[in-house]
Amino acid sequence: MQCSYLHVIRLCSTASRRYSTTTRPAQPADDFLWFPRFFDLVEQHALLSAALRKLDAAEPRVSRRRRRDFLASRRQDHQPKVIGDPVVENAFLPDDLYHFEEGHYDGVIRRFREMRISTWDDEKDPVLKSALSRLETLYPDASRTQTHLLHLASDGEIHPHVDNVGASGSWILGVSLGSERTLRMESVEDDVDGIPKHTFDVSLSSGSVYIQKNSVRYNYKHSIPYVSSTLGERVSHDQRVSIMIRVRIRLQFYVFNGIGDLRFPTLKDCLPPTVSQNEVPQVIHGYKNTQ
Numbered sequence: 001m002q003c004s005y006l007h008v009i010r011l012c013s014t015a016s017r018r019y020s021t022t023t024r025p026a027q028p029a030d031d032f033l034w035f036p037r038f039f040d041l042v043e044q045h046a047l048l049s050a051a052l053r054k055l056d057a058a059e060p061r062v063s064r065r066r067r068r069d070f071l072a073s074r075r076q077d078h079q080p081k082v083i084g085d086p087v088v089e090n091a092f093l094p095d096d097l098y099h100f101e102e103g104h105y106d107g108v109i110r111r112f113r114e115m116r117i118s119t120w121d122d123e124k125d126p127v128l129k130s131a132l133s134r135l136e137t138l139y140p141d142a143s144r145t146q147t148h149l150l151h152l153a154s155d156g157e158i159h160p161h162v163d164n165v166g167a168s169g170s171w172i173l174g175v176s177l178g179s180e181r182t183l184r185m186e187s188v189e190d191d192v193d194g195i196p197k198h199t200f201d202v203s204l205s206s207g208s209v210y211i212q213k214n215s216v217r218y219n220y221k222h223s224i225p226y227v228s229s230t231l232g233e234r235v236s237h238d239q240r241v242s243i244m245i246r247v248r249i250r251l252q253f254y255v256f257n258g259i260g261d262l263r264f265p266t267l268k269d270c271l272p273p274t275v276s277q278n279e280v281p282q283v284i285h286g287y288k289n290t291q
């Protein structure tokens with residue numbers, strides 16, 4: 001499949017709060033990558049159905065029973081469609097049939113379900129299998145990764161944060177499935193008046209993939225606002241699932257922190273991190289099960 005590869009769009013200086021379509025060199029351009037149409041509809045359906053199956057299976061039995069009852073008496077317009085349906089959001093059931101949490105323990109995410117997964121059970125699904133292999137070709141390096149699923153409710157949102165620097169390494173990849181949302185990136189470094197020095201917005205349509213790494217991963221906060229960031233107006237969203245893939249942190253970190261997961265060190269493990277500790281911002285957010 002043809003894969004378009006673009007850098008950041010709409011970089012803006014928030015000091016003036018005016019958006020600009022020109023790109024200024026606020027960060028090394030290669031540290032944010034955006035693939036707006038990486039997965040086709042068939043692949044999106046395969047990924048979204050697999051993600052929803054995982055998330056659904058982890059919910060309390062009472063939620064699963066409610067969904068089963070709903071599906072048994074479903075009206076035609078709420079019926080999840082088969083693979084190939086042009087509207088990928090049709091894979092979602094109404095919001096009230098999911099057990100969305102109201103707020104993350106540190107207040108960063110609102111109205112969501114999440115889980116960490118170690119396998120996809122993709123052996124019987126060639127579309128899913130090939131989509132996941134294609135995704136791996138985008139990984140910035142061959143280090144070990146960890147995968148999380150995050151399901152945002154229609155009114156869910158993510159406040160500005162930097163992912164826990166103690167829980168994952170120098171790159172984060174996000175696959176978006178379902179309703180289109182805006183990813184807002186804002187530099188940790190402020191102007192004198194406390195406004196982020198640089199911001200840019202990226203449109204996360206279904207099937208898109210973004211990667212933030214190195215300077216952007218450590219020096220930019222990211223958020224998915226409920227309010228449309230470009231118009232400042234409330235827009236209605238449907239649900240969205242993201243598949244978040246993070247590179248695992250290096251061995252020496254595990255050893256020093258007693259987390260385990262040991263492997264034999266390579267020369268690379270012993271080299272100093274590329275980002276100096278001075279540049280690493282406060283830990284603002286991390287997943288519960290990686291804390």
Ligand SMILES: O=C(O)CCC(=O)C(=O)O
Nearest residue numbers: 150158163174222242244
């Ligand atoms: O859903 C996304 O694209 C971002 C999710 C996120 O920021 C997180 O899980 O830490």
Ligand SMILES: [Fe+2]
Nearest residue numbers: 161162163222
């Ligand atoms: Fe995050």
